[in-house]
Amino acid sequence: GNSVTQMEGPVTLSEEAFLTINCTYTATGYPSLFWYVQYPGEGLQLLLKATKADDKGSNKGFEATYRKETTSFHLEKGSVQVSDSAVYFCALGNFNKFYFGSGTKLNVKP
Amino acid sequence: NAGVTQTPKFQVLKTGQSMTLQCAQDMNHEYMSWYRQDPGMGLRLIHYSVGAGITDQGEVPNGYNVSRSTTEDFPLRLLSAAPSQTSVYFCASSQSGSVDGYEQYFGPGTRLTVT
Numbered sequence: 336g337n338s339v340t341q342m343e344g345p346v347t348l349s350e351e352a353f354l355t356i357n358c359t360y361t362a363t364g365y366p367s368l369f370w371y372v373q374y375p376g377e378g379l380q381l382l383l384k385a386t387k388a389d390d391k392g393s394n395k396g397f398e399a400t401y402r403k404e405t406t407s408f409h410l411e412k413g414s415v416q417v418s419d420s421a422v423y424f425c426a427l428g429n430f431n432k433f434y435f436g437s438g439t440k441l442n443v444k445p
Numbered sequence: 446n447a448g449v450t451q452t453p454k455f456q457v458l459k460t461g462q463s464m465t466l467q468c469a470q471d472m473n474h475e476y477m478s479w480y481r482q483d484p485g486m487g488l489r490l491i492h493y494s495v496g497a498g499i500t501d502q503g504e505v506p507n508g509y510n511v512s513r514s515t516t517e518d519f520p521l522r523l524l525s526a527a528p529s530q531t532s533v534y535f536c537a538s539s540q541s542g543s544v545d546g547y548e549q550y551f552g553p554g555t556r557l558t559v560t
Contacts, residue, residue: 339487378449378535378551379488424487431495432503433478433549435487 337362341425341436356410356439358425366429368408373422415443449552457558458526466521466555468536476539477519481532526559
């Protein structure tokens with residue numbers, strides 16, 4: 336079947352620290368992979384995506400590489416800001432269905 | 446464009462009551478979907494539609510009905526509300542009938558409490 340597992344939070348970092356949020360998946364076929372971000376009281380917004388193996392998605396300083404050999408799509412950012420504080424969801428899209436991880440809350444302290 | 450809109454924003458129901466959560470999009474998207482978000486469980490797909498007149502079940506369809514008579518609207522009906530349906534509900538739409546590689550646009554959510 337299809338499923339997504341991501342690291343539990345919360346993750347607390349100081350401003351300008353390096354961020355990694357781990358995400359692994361299981362899937363049939365050739366899924367697309369996504370990272371979404373949710374700010375308090377809002378819906379989800381697409382952060383980045385990758386549609387095939389070895390693709391790198393990037394946006395706003397965040398990056399993630401679609402690794403088929405390790406079934407992973409880890410989110411990274413070199414220097415986080417207070418404004419990056421939010422909940423981050425890894426997701427998989429396959430055959431008209433989306434599967435989300437449980438979310439990782441990121442707190443960035445000034 | 447208003448994007449994806451959902452009404453109401455908040456709702457309290459008693460067990461056994463029925464109601465409809467409304468979702469509309471003005472982007473002419475083919476694909477629309479409903480999710481529920483529960484603490485520690487991420488979002489789970491309830492139902493989805495790849496076009497007007499076509500709907501299908503997601504991971505957690507029991508207790509919910511949908512229909513898609515127009516491209517713009519995709520209402521979610523709770524037939525007989527139960528406390529287990531207390532959750533935040535999100536509607537989303539996507540450009541293509543296939544979600545692969547296409548961004549889903551999410552509405553602001555409806556917070557439902559069933560007592």
